Amino acid sequence: MQAFDLDSSLVETYSSFSRSFSKIRAPDLKAAIDAQYADGHFWPDALLSINPHFEHGKTTTQLVADGLIAPETALVFRMNGHGRRRHLQSDGDVGE
Known part of the structure; x- marks a missing residue:
């Protein structure tokens, strides 16, 4: 792997x-x-974990349009010229 x-x-x-x-x-x-x-005493073993289920949220561009985040924030969280999509955990926390 x-x-x-x-x-x-x-x-x-x-x-x-x-x-x-x-x-x-x-x-x-x-x-x-x-x-x-x-024996690996100077660093831990690699850690891989399964992410919890996330629901698709709005993009940063949409969140700016809704007035929920500052326009400057959407300029930072971009990929290939587009706003990054936010994802919501089942408990409602926002993840990336």
């Missing part, structure tokens, strides 16, 4: 970066620290 490939790539890149600051010469310390890195 691509999400896990991306996670692995990021972890490997960050691991290389974070380990580049010092060279551990003591074999026992190096082995212990290498084991900690290998």
